[in-house]
Amino acid sequence: MRLKILKKHRIFVPASSHFCAQHKDASWNDYQTPMYNYSKDQVEEMVDLLLNDENLPEIRATSDDEMRTCTGLSHAQFDILLSELPTLTATYKSKDIAKVVLMAFLKRMRTGHTYDQIRYSLDLSYKTVKKYINAARASLLSDFVPKHLGFGTFSREFLIANTTEMAKRLYTSQDDTLVTIWDGTYIYCNKSQNHELQRRTYSGQKCRNLVKPMVCVSSNGLYIDIFGPFEATQNDASIMKFVFDKHADPIMNKSKPGDV
Template sequence: MDVTRRCINCSVRLAHQRWRMVEDATEPMVNILRVWISPTPVSHLNRVCTACWLAARRNVQKQMRQDANRPIEAFNEETDNREPTHIPVPPPLPHISFPQRQETARIISQTYSRVAATSRHCIFSGCENVERLLVPTGVKEMLLCRYRLYIPSSARVCRYHLENDCWEQLQSNIRDFTASQMDHMLNMMERINLRTLDFNNINMMPPNLCQYWLGVTAAQFPELLAEIPSLHNEVPSASVALSIYLAKLRTGDSNERLSSLFEMPRSTLERNMNKARNCMSQQMVPLHLGLNHMTVEEVAARNKTIPEGLFGNPNPSSEMRPAIVICDATYVYVQSSSNYLFQKESYSLHKHLNLVKPFMIVCCDGHILDCLGPYRATVNDATIMSNEFRNSNGEMRRYFREGDVFILDRGFRDVIPELIEYGYQAHMPESLSEGEHQLTTQQANKSRCVTMCRWVVEVVNGRLKRDFKLFRQEFFNKAAKHLMIDFRNGCALTNKLHPLIEDIPEAAEYLAIAFLDDIFNEFSFENE
């Protein structure tokens, strides 16, 4: 106990009271104090509380009044016999050495940076807004993963910058970290790593994993979600439901495996998947697929240089620029069925497998105009197209104009005269004449010109099966009832997300070769 911080007489603590030093007292007061605390010696460093100080002074005044009433001789005798007052000098205090405060160790990072660890201003430099809010944990984790920028716990952000989502503008050159900041940053990374696949917050997923599982980027995902607003009213988490359906299209994995990936029961996963499928089919697909999502003039505007030069209107200023489309049927394989009729109509003698046929109508730049079907495996391409164009009041006849161009393969040879009768132009590779073993030069060159334009539909079919593994494996019979819904959804996603096919730099050169000596206008290529 430090006696210098207590009253020498009553030992009361002097932290919150008034006090006086003994060295400030008069000699009579010191004598009074010495009597009170005897045999404890009195030091000039001792302290006295105000109450004891006043009591000692009153005692001195009382003695002075008593001495004034006593005879002078007695007072002198008493004074002569009194020992001189002597206040002992206390020994010197020991030397106390306080430890020097060491500077906090700093860690310099070459990769990560941080903002200033202060709550006095916004983390955006130059911001003078008075309002300062805590930075949400999700934002801190996003900045750490995406921009390698650490936000200390004491940092603050104004409401304007928090709500405007302009985090790419946040810059900082501070690269030194304290040990506690480094520990906090590592703990944050550990938490992020434990929930790498957070489908509730796609922005927090690594870009490669987002593309791998969903087939879209983190920037494209909110755009898709915005086009199916009804999904928010159908499921608890629209982001998770859409992720489930995209992962199903992308990977083709079984529902059991997807349920373990999304950490939910299979029944819940299937319910979310069905809701997402239906909402996408009803709201997003009409915006990106079908004859109603673009006019025939917009189709004509998508003509590329080579198809336009070979089969289109040679006058580019003509108002009747023909629309050029490429048609083909593709395959989606299904399981063998115990239903005899379905098994008979879905079995292909050409592929020796069970399948159905979606029918594709594609623009010259790879944009899918429409996807029809599914059709039976026993129906050929010519029959499919004939059925679609037979009705004069049907959608196809009302949509396409006279003079529009259809680029086809040899499977459509039986429908070519019918299309020409309707006023359309139809081009396909030439076939061998009866008894011939080789195409003539004229036929071969004409076939090459058709092939130079028809490859686009093959590329589009390849994209669908490359990006959506679900379509390149056998569909279960139970899932076959929504096969075409899935396929049209995949076509709409391809139209929305995939870049279009551009003209090659050599397009004009190819046209110049084709029209050399006006050889293509009449398809009269002479044998050499």
């Protein structure tokens, strides 16, 4: 609202302002203040407001079912995820803008909608949607992933505690043995005009273009790490051989010398 007032009426409303019923019928001219009367902090606040000018809509109130359909998360889970991304909030200096940024990314991941479909649903420009999705991805990689994903994130004892009794009975007779499940999955992509890339991403099994991430989870479904993506021409066995060649003992987080 402050941004709309500034753009449409050329009137700056500081963040500390409030609306009262006593002056609701006053004209806009009654509130205009000459530029030379603004303080340094108010001018900086005005500049920040304009720099964040994205014509952003507010996320309308939706039920948890609608939220899950669009993002895969409930409102409470969405707020928790946002709180895990301080870089995103700091970049846009507004929690409301950060919400829309994260919403655009989650919609893209959940539904696979094109940038055009997302921009129409959020009333944004194509360029803005593209920038938001890249910003959300970068923030997740810097803030969220290192805290919640990777063998270095979990202790061996924690992962053993997440091993189900069924897995222990089937695969081991010792309580200190860790059981993990590895499976390659698919991320479908468009056919590339680059002939070499087209060949590397074409799966003869699925008859489609795709890349293959290798997912490692505990027996109760806890995501431990995700490797890749790998070429569509590689099978699970060759991918696992590559992973274990690169990481001598990923469970103990011991990498070969020179590994990044």
